[in-house]
Amino acid sequence: xxxxxxxxxxxxxxxxxxxxxxxxxxxxxxxxxxxxxxxxxxxxxxxxxxxxxxxxxxxxxxxxxxxxxxxxxxxxxxxxxxx
Amino acid sequence: xxxxxxxxxxxxxxxxxxxxxxxxxxxxxxxxxxxxxxxxxxxxxxxxxxxxxxxxxxxxxxxxxxxxxxxxxxxxxxxxxxxxxxxxxxxxxxxxxxxxxxxxxxxxxxxxxxxxxxxxxxxxxxxxxxxxxxxxxxxxxxxxxxxxxxxxxxxxxxxxxxxxxxxxxxxxxxxxxxxxxxxxxxxxxxxxxxxxxxxxxxxxxxxxxxxxxxxxxxxxxxxxxxxxxxxxxxxxxxxxxxxxxxxxxxxxxxxxxxxxxxxxxxxxxxxxxxxxxxxxxxxxxxxxxxxxxxxxxxxxxxxxxxxxxxxxxxxxxxxxxxxxxxxxxxxxxxxxxxxxxxxxxxxxxxxxxxxxxxxxxxxxxxxxxxxxxx
Numbered sequence: 001x002x003x004x005x006x007x008x009x010x011x012x013x014x015x016x017x018x019x020x021x022x023x024x025x026x027x028x029x030x031x032x033x034x035x036x037x038x039x040x041x042x043x044x045x046x047x048x049x050x051x052x053x054x055x056x057x058x059x060x061x062x063x064x065x066x067x068x069x070x071x072x073x074x075x076x077x078x079x080x081x082x083x
Numbered sequence: 084x085x086x087x088x089x090x091x092x093x094x095x096x097x098x099x100x101x102x103x104x105x106x107x108x109x110x111x112x113x114x115x116x117x118x119x120x121x122x123x124x125x126x127x128x129x130x131x132x133x134x135x136x137x138x139x140x141x142x143x144x145x146x147x148x149x150x151x152x153x154x155x156x157x158x159x160x161x162x163x164x165x166x167x168x169x170x171x172x173x174x175x176x177x178x179x180x181x182x183x184x185x186x187x188x189x190x191x192x193x194x195x196x197x198x199x200x201x202x203x204x205x206x207x208x209x210x211x212x213x214x215x216x217x218x219x220x221x222x223x224x225x226x227x228x229x230x231x232x233x234x235x236x237x238x239x240x241x242x243x244x245x246x247x248x249x250x251x252x253x254x255x256x257x258x259x260x261x262x263x264x265x266x267x268x269x270x271x272x273x274x275x276x277x278x279x280x281x282x283x284x285x286x287x288x289x290x291x292x293x294x295x296x297x298x299x300x301x302x303x304x305x306x307x308x309x310x311x312x313x314x315x316x317x318x319x320x321x322x323x324x325x326x327x328x329x330x331x332x333x334x335x336x337x338x339x340x341x342x343x344x345x346x347x348x349x350x351x352x353x354x355x356x357x358x359x360x361x362x363x364x365x366x367x368x369x370x371x372x373x374x375x376x377x378x379x380x381x382x383x384x385x386x387x388x389x390x391x392x393x394x395x396x397x398x399x400x401x402x403x404x405x406x407x408x409x410x411x412x413x414x415x416x417x418x419x420x421x422x423x424x425x426x427x428x429x430x431x432x433x434x435x436x437x438x439x440x441x442x443x444x445x446x447x448x449x450x451x452x453x454x455x456x457x
Contacts, residue, residue: 043154
């Protein structure tokens with residue numbers, strides 16, 4: 001199932017941040033808690049971690065893009081648990 | 084709370100030291116007070132050549148290092164004191180990390196030493212409107228690293244020359260820009276009277292908590308003894324300031340640790356493999372487009388190129404002295420790196436400089452072109 005990773009709101013007044021670096025490539029396996037991309041706002045570099053186990057399906061922005069908070073930045077195809 | 088004792092002045096080692104303890108000692112609040120030999124430290128997401136004159140720094144033998152936190156470019160020398168504080172992200176309500184939590188502690192520590200410092204702008208500390216400290220943060224793995232500078236007795240004229248006078252507007256990029264501020268040194272305001280007045284207010288209990296094991300020795304009494312000498316109106320030196328500041332900053336149960344070789348060897352490896360590497364220092368340069376017009380050998384010259392992940396493309400040079408196709412083929416695909424650019428310029432100028440020319444003239448041409456090209 002496809003899941004979205006968002007641009008996080010790191011402080012109440014934050015409106016946007018720069019996507020500095022992708023730490024994973026499309027097709028890479030991702031574990032929950034693993035960092036997927038790095039953002040910078042207000043001199044803070046923050047690694048944004050996945051909340052899901054799965055595979056990075058697509059990058060919705062390029063490095064250097066400014067992204068509004070709560071917009072989706074990446075799509076992750078969540079791994080289906082065997083029943 | 085753990086205070087790490089790090090006596091190294093090696094800026095590569097010290098960057099690696101911070102990253103190492105941030106990743107390895109991930110259950111405690113951490114503090115380090117440290118200093119560097121002269122170095123320029125740029126933010127994680129900055130373009131070095133837009134911020135500083137890399138040619139002048141190379142001539143002066145001042146290295147440039149990329150750090151892991153955000154923000155702008157700073158110049159460190161042995162008159163600058165760095166502090167690092169690490170804590171868990173869940174310390175902040177709703178996970179909303181802020182600067183106030185750290186800066187309130189730093190300002191209080193300085194005020195307790197009689198220094199009239201206050202929080203200024205987003206993440207600076209100033210005395211009478213002049214900046215003495217800037218800070219930045221890194222958030223990763225549920226932990227927050229906050230670090231900052233404290234100008235104690237830095238060479239401010241050199242700092243100004245390096246960080247404010249050589250900005251380049253030839254780079255189109257989304258990389259972070261540095262702010263330009265008026266600065267001052269703490270030692271201008273750090274009076275013996277302030278120190279001695281405060282000495283009597285120290286809570287003796289803070290010293291009781293310092294746990295000194297065999298290999299975790301820290302002479303906690305040195306600070307007190309040094310402060311006593313202030314009664315004789317000796318200007319307190321930077322070491323005394325560091326110790327006194329640390330005692331004011333850390334007012335809870337604290338362990339003092341000096342890392343053993345098992346850790347320091349790994350830190351040296353991290354310094355070599357990451358902080359000295361092209362991949363980190365230049366390869367991390369945010370994508371940019373460069374364009375400059377100038378004069379080379381008394382005729383106009385135009386240079387433009389792009390770079391992504393530190394690799395040059397679309398290199399174009401227009402000059403009646405230079406074979407543009409040859410230049411493009413040499414530079415396209417090359418690393419954005421002063422050493423590589425220098426070698427490439429020699430190749431580009433190979434047939435331009437005829438044999439009748441002196442070595443000095445050839446070198447002058449190379450230097451002029453180097454300064455135009457990055």
